[in-house]
Amino acid sequence: MIKVRIPTPLRPLTKGQGEVESAAANIVDMIGSLDATYPGLKNRLCDEKGDLRRFVNIYVNEEDIRFLNGKETSLKDGDEVSIVPAIAGG
Amino acid sequence: MEFTEQQIQRYSRHIILNEVGGKGQVKLSKAKVLLIGAGGLGSPAALYLAAAGIGTIGLVDGDVVDLSNLQRQILHTTATIGAPKVESGRRMLSAINPDITIKTYQLNVDTENILGLVSDYDIVLDGSDNFTTRFLVNDACFFAKKTLISASMFRFEGQLTSIKPHAGYPCYRCLYPEPPPAGLVPNCQEAGVLGVLAGTMGILQASEAIKEILGIGETIADKLVIYDALEMKFRKVSRPKDPRCPLCSATPTIKDLGGDYSVACTI
Numbered sequence: 202m203i204k205v206r207i208p209t210p211l212r213p214l215t216k217g218q219g220e221v222e223s224a225a226a227n228i229v230d231m232i233g234s235l236d237a238t239y240p241g242l243k244n245r246l247c248d249e250k251g252d253l254r255r256f257v258n259i260y261v262n263e264e265d266i267r268f269l270n271g272k273e274t275s276l277k278d279g280d281e282v283s284i285v286p287a288i289a290g291g
Numbered sequence: 292m293e294f295t296e297q298q299i300q301r302y303s304r305h306i307i308l309n310e311v312g313g314k315g316q317v318k319l320s321k322a323k324v325l326l327i328g329a330g331g332l333g334s335p336a337a338l339y340l341a342a343a344g345i346g347t348i349g350l351v352d353g354d355v356v357d358l359s360n361l362q363r364q365i366l367h368t369t370a371t372i373g374a375p376k377v378e379s380g381r382r383m384l385s386a387i388n389p390d391i392t393i394k395t396y397q398l399n400v401d402t403e404n405i406l407g408l409v410s411d412y413d414i415v416l417d418g419s420d421n422f423t424t425r426f427l428v429n430d431a432c433f434f435a436k437k438t439l440i441s442a443s444m445f446r447f448e449g450q451l452t453s454i455k456p457h458a459g460y461p462c463y464r465c466l467y468p469e470p471p472p473a474g475l476v477p478n479c480q481e482a483g484v485l486g487v488l489a490g491t492m493g494i495l496q497a498s499e500a501i502k503e504i505l506g507i508g509e510t511i512a513d514k515l516v517i518y519d520a521l522e523m524k525f526r527k528v529s530r531p532k533d534p535r536c537p538l539c540s541a542t543p544t545i546k547d548l549g550g551d552y553s554v555a556c557t558i
Contacts, residue, residue: 209448209519219522256471260528268531283528285517287467288445290484291332291420 203276205235206283214239223282228259229272231282246284256287292317298390302344310507316344320391322504325349325412327400327428329376331489332418332442332496334366339497341384345504347392348384349412352376353399363486400424402548405431414503416496417441422470422554429454429463430548433538439463440499442492447485449492451516452530453499456539460512464545465533470554488520 202222207215215221221239225231229251236243246257252272253259259266260283266274276282294302294316305311305319322345326333329352340348356367356379364376371379377395384393396408400419409415409431417428417439425441432439436457443450456462495516502508514527537544 209446219519254471255469256467258466258528263528265529265531267533268529283517283526285450285515285528287422287471288443288448288450289420289422289425290444290482291328291330291418291442291489 202278203231204281205231206281208284208286210286210288211242211245211284214241214245223276225276227273227275228261228266228282231276232272258285259283260285292320294320298344301388301390305343311505315505315507318504319344319501320346322414323347323349323412324500324504325351325409325415326418327351327415327424328418328420329364329366329380330354330360330418330420331363331444331484331486332493333416334364334380335490335493336416336418336497336500337366337380337384338387339494340500341388341391341393343497343501344388345391345501347394347412349394349396349408350377350380350384351396351398351400351408352380353397363484363489365490400427402427402552406435406548409435409437412437414500415439416500417443418493418496423552425463426470426554427548427552430538430545433457433462434548438503440496440503442496444484444488444492446483447488447520449488449518449520451492451495451499451511451518452514453503453510453512455510455512456532458512459532460510461530461532462536462539464538465536466515466530468533468537472554485520488518491518491520 205221205223207219223231225234232243248254261280302316305316306313324345326337329350354376356371356374356376366383367379375397377397381393381395415432415437433456439454441452454463513530515530517526
């Protein structure tokens with residue numbers, strides 16, 4: 202299984218959970234399957250074309266998927282995925 | 292420059308550290324640090340920078356102290372409610388360390404004034420509360436080649452990084468190319484924040500600023516630090532330079548501060 206870290210702003214969609222699990226083989230499938238369980242998540246992460254929004258980053262372990270294989274970045278058992286949106290509070 | 296006996300006593304716990312010493316303390320006393328925002332993050336950062344003997348601290352904030360600020364903005368007190376934050380801040384910082392110079396700017400930064408402000412300082416700390424200011428400060432520091440220590444927070448979560456593209460590291464736009472449109476990400480202080488989280492993140496900013504001035508330790512310029520107060524967990528993720536960055540790549544699309552920086556503030 203893959204652990205997916207949900208950031209504070211998106212936790213209302215995951216019933217408050219900060220960590221959920223996924224068995225997806227890549228990021229695009231992971232977003233799809235999470236959206237099936239937690240409707241609305243995909244819309245917060247991706248634009249109308251399905252591309253990752255430019256103020257949201259997704260990391261596989263410590264690496265930003267924009268610098269790996271983007272949405273097609275593959276996942277394997279034991280990976281930790283972090284969703285990290287820009288925040289502005291000060 | 293020579294320290295007085297009193298100053299040597301004041302900074303003695305720094306001076307006995309090999310990594311600081313008398314020379315390091317002189318560096319701190321010659322340093323000029325600008326704080327964008329004298330609020331949640333700026334308050335704890337300013338207090339420790341003043342205590343550390345940073346020679347010149349600039350405070351930029353257009354707001355006045357409000358009762359609802361005092362849950363986290365420890366530069367201000369019940370007695371200074373209604374006063375400009377920069378004046379309230381000046382009083383507090385002078386009381387902690389009368390030897391330092393405090394410059395105040397009671398204004399909101401904009402495309403007209405930001406370059407002039409940052410150019411007078413060595414290091415800038417961003418503790419602002421909106422995306423418009425964060426992108427503007429990043430871009431201005433890029434053009435002025437100033438190191439920017441950026442922190443932000445939301446509810447129970449904080450982010451921290453150092454930004455110094457002039458030293459080959461990524462800029463804020465390498466991390467987040469564009470601000471979110473209105474309504475998608477909460478970006479106003481009204482969204483709620485654990486008061487003490489401001490302390491944690493602001494003090495980390497001060498710590499990174501002091502490290503930059505002294506030239507010691509590891510930089511976080513190629514990392515993003517994410518702190519979750521509820522889990523009591525710090526995570527670091529990599530923050531590479533974006534070869535397609537609109538600002539700091541070889542082929543930039545942003546060449547000055549003439550663009551539109553406005554982002555509507557919607558929760």
